[in-house]
Amino acid sequence: MFFHNFKYRLLQTVRAKEIMFWALGFTIILGTLFYAAFGNIYESEKFTAIPVAVVTEKEDKSFDELLNALSDGDGALLSVQYMDSSKAYEMLEEGEIEMAVIVDEKISLRIASSSDSVSVSIVSSVIDEYTSKAAIINEIAKTNPKDLDNAIKALSADITNAITEHKLTDANMNGYTDYFFNLIAMGIMFGSTFGLFAALHSQGNLSALGARRCVSPTKKIVSALADNLATVVSVFGCSVVTIVYVKFVLGVDLGNRFLLFFPTAFVASFMSVSLGYAVGSVGRLSDKAKEGILLVFTLFGGFLSGLMANSMRQLVEESAPIVNRINPAAVLTDSFYALAVCPNYDRYVRNLTTMLVMTAIFTTFGIVLSRRKKYASL
Amino acid sequence: MSTPVVKIENLVKRYKELIALDHFSLEIEEGEVFGLLGPNGSGKTTTINCLLSLLSYDKGNIEIFGSKMTPNNYEVKNNIGVVMQNVAVFDELTVYENIDYFCGLYVFDKAERKKLVEEAIEFVGLGEFRKFYPKKLSGGLLRRLNIACGIAHKPKLIIFDEPTVAVDPQSRNKILEGIEKLNKDGATVIYTSHYMEEVEQICTRIAIMDKGKCRAIGTNAELRKLIHNTETVTVEIAKPSDDDMSEISNLPHVYETEYSDGKLVVKYSGGKHNLIRLMNLLSEKQYSMGRVFSELPTLNDVFLEITGTALRDSEQ
Incomplete structure (x- = not known):
């Protein structure tokens, strides 16, 4: 039963063109545009022999x-x-x-x-x-x-030895790479829409599909788990494609520890899907309204984490650091940044822990809101 | 006496000040095609949702197959099929995949499920559309897919909640024929609609609902017997004199006469040969007659007499 639900939710999310565009297509296009825009600057900052x-x-x-x-x-x-x-x-x-x-x-x-x-x-x-x-x-x-x-x-x-380069770390210090960290983070955060639809399709008072599934003999917890895991896999798959595209097609230097981007993206996919599931389970707003809320949240979060101007995260850090601690997009972007730049894992582990805590909060919120099996009104 | 498939006792459902179901009771026996007839807002869908344990209710008791219906009664749920009023399918899955998905919520064995899905596709006539996505289907075909998703697992009790809304006549007939076939194959059917003709055509027993109450219940014939009117004769004729109108009113079994727009309408309660007697009288009085109609009471007449409102009027 679990795998039946998992299989069809995976198929359904992979074929959801509109969401896939935002989670993958848009990210790839924006990444390519970033590369076209920053490519020359990036090249000019590379040291070449005189x-x-x-x-x-x-x-x-x-x-x-x-x-x-x-x-x-x-x-x-x-x-x-x-x-x-x-x-x-x-x-x-x-x-x-x-x-x-x-x-x-x-x-x-x-x-x-x-x-x-x-x-x-x-x-x-x-x-x-x-x-x-x-x-x-x-x-x-x-x-x-x-x-x-x-x-x-x-x-x-x-x-x-008089003229040698002395690096603080082995890291890539190019400021423009931060845009690509933001881009990967934004793609993962867009995946929250998958979680939103998993919530809408699981509750009898939110959609006809939810009602049809609720009257079936499948336990709600089984279908909810299968739905969420399948959507996490979809979001993670999109993020893997984006990271590989940025690293190997665009040739952006993501640092020596870029392999750790993948487990980070996996944890972030859980966070993103659980956020979408929680928003999807809230109240009786229309589907479109909930989608709009998530889109605004994702884009505004991306803006604050530096998607549109890479100094923004630093500005927020100076004036309201708490925002950087609770903004999922900023936490995720900072995780990638920490992997690429910081000599140790302290900052990365702090961000990873924050993401896990956020996932736990969103999941609890989603479960509490969606646990009802009988509704006062439909 | 066998246990009823569905037993609803004294059901009350309130939405704040509005009483959606007002001490509603009902019993449905095995093998019936039971019609819930009523205008929009009469409580049909609320009844279905309470029955399926989707909707909480304030008072009353619901049993299905002799077992109290709760959200966790998976054994009972396993034997129920639902065709929702709104089409409930995944746009991203093909016709085959949609039916397989919903059937798979009930049937775990893959080989058995494959057989059931094929049968459901055959049943609703979607064989050539199995690889189509729902958005490529017409309204009628989409309704058929909606039905296939609800019945593929061969449930013992099937609930159809207004399955023919916005469906073309050809698809509507196909759907109604299908429901009759499902019933012949052994399923008990609950059918809600505000289309009287459909209910009259397929239902073996009917409950008339209005404002959350069951106003009348019985077979088509039993319901017609509940009302005063047994026959209505309409004659296109020049306006009769007052004396002649009085004479017509005094004919046996006549309880109401009316003349308007060139038509004389005479209503009867019981009796035989009412039409011949009226024709003889009008011939004797040398009236020149146009078309003549004799109509038996419809469910709309039943509804009108019981609720004081025509079914179609009360929908508006």
């Missing part, structure tokens, strides 16, 4: 080794091209390169008018660092030649 032309007028093996070290590997700081001076000046003139390092008696830097100031200051600091360290080594060679080897080793290591 293209540098090197003109060797006088050989300097040590400097060549330094350049090789700084242009080696995936996280290379520089992208070095060796060429003669005329070619380098021509390319500088035409804006094909931003700067050229001239290695002569002295090491100097020529820059194009359009060069990026950050890149110039990075390359300048590399040259300055090398020049000053080379001067120290020359001085040691003259004054204390027996310590020269040790000095070269120490100073060489110091140079290559």
Whole structure:
């Protein structure tokens, strides 16, 4: 009996085009639009190796080794091209390169008018660092030649390590990713409509379908459990598709712990469905009115959690933090954020616990309101 | 005497100040097609909902198959089929899936259920629509699907709550034929409607409801005997003189005469050969007659005489 109800509720929710659009289609479309809108900004914020032309007028093996070290590997700081001076000046003139390092008696830097100031200051600091360290080594060679080897080793290591990226965590710190956390959360919260219809279809005083099911010999608790579990599976399925789409199709960096997004989405699906079931069980408002309430709740919750402006959650946190603690969309978004950004699990566990508590409250509310088997009026 | 399939005793249901059922009692025997006839708001659907334990009531007792009806009486529920007034099917499931789903709430065995679903589809004539979604069905076909969902599990008691509302005549006839067949196959049927013709056509016993009360109960013939009128003769004729009208009123068994719009209406209570006697009198008086009708009393006449309101009038 349970599986019979489960199977048909699952079929029914999967085929409910209107709700599926909001829970999945709309999320995918909005995610794609986000990607189109933020894609360029996102790309521009990624660090790429600085293209540098090197003109060797006088050989300097040590400097060549330094350049090789700084242009080696995936996280290379520089992208070095060796060429003669005329070619380098021509390319500088035409804006094909931003700067050229001239290695002569002295090491100097020529820059194009359009060069990026950050890149110039990075390359300048590399040259300055090398020049000053080379001067120290020359001085040691003259004054204390027996310590020269040790000095070269120490100073060489110091140079290559002088400019390194130091992350607070292994996390993705890109601010635009927050929109995608909000988006996934919104899709799951839209799933509450599935819970709403599960409630409407289970109660004799809310729909003809509910009445027909109530007069059958199936125990109400069995059909309610089957309905809710099937809707949770549907909502979770939608969220899995959304997460996979965002991560693998759009290529958004969700952090190193993105696999934990799935159990989080599963718990959130329970929360969302139980919220819908509770709203569906309230009073005698029309179906459309209840749907409207849920839609407004979901969208407004999404707005407060930063779906429309990613600074909103921070603003709410500063002025009314309690709202972030009780807004399901904000709690869910913050769970994803915590997984992607925070070095430990404290914040994530706090959010997960909040979601479980909310699920328990909504479920209790729904059960209390829907437990009647006989109604005063239909 | 066998236990009645349905026994309602002294049922009272109030909605604040409104009394929807006023000490309503009823017994339905096995094998009957029992009609609940009454205008909208007379308490038919309220009675059905109380019977199904969907609606709480203030006073009274309901037994089905000799067992007190409660929401948890699953054994009794297992033997009841309901065809609701409003179509109650899932838009997202096909015809076959809908019937299978509702049948599955009663029948667990898959093989048996498959057989029952096929029989139900055959019964309501939806064979070629089995893969259709409800939104693709016409109003009449949708009503048939609604019926199939209610009867697929072959219940012993089937309740039809106004199943022909907004249905075309062809589908209506199909539905009524189906109900008669279900009854012949052994099901006891409760049929509520405000269409007198349907109730007269299929019901073996009828209760006339008005304002929450059972005003009369019996077979079609028994109900007709409850009222004064046995025959109404209508003659298209020029207005008779007052003396002639008086003479007509004095004919045997006449209890009411009326002339309006070129028609003489004479009502009789009992007697035989009433029409011939009237024709002879009018011929003797050399009246030129148009069309002549002789009508036996209808349920509407019964309803009119019992409640003081015509059934169709009171619906408005």
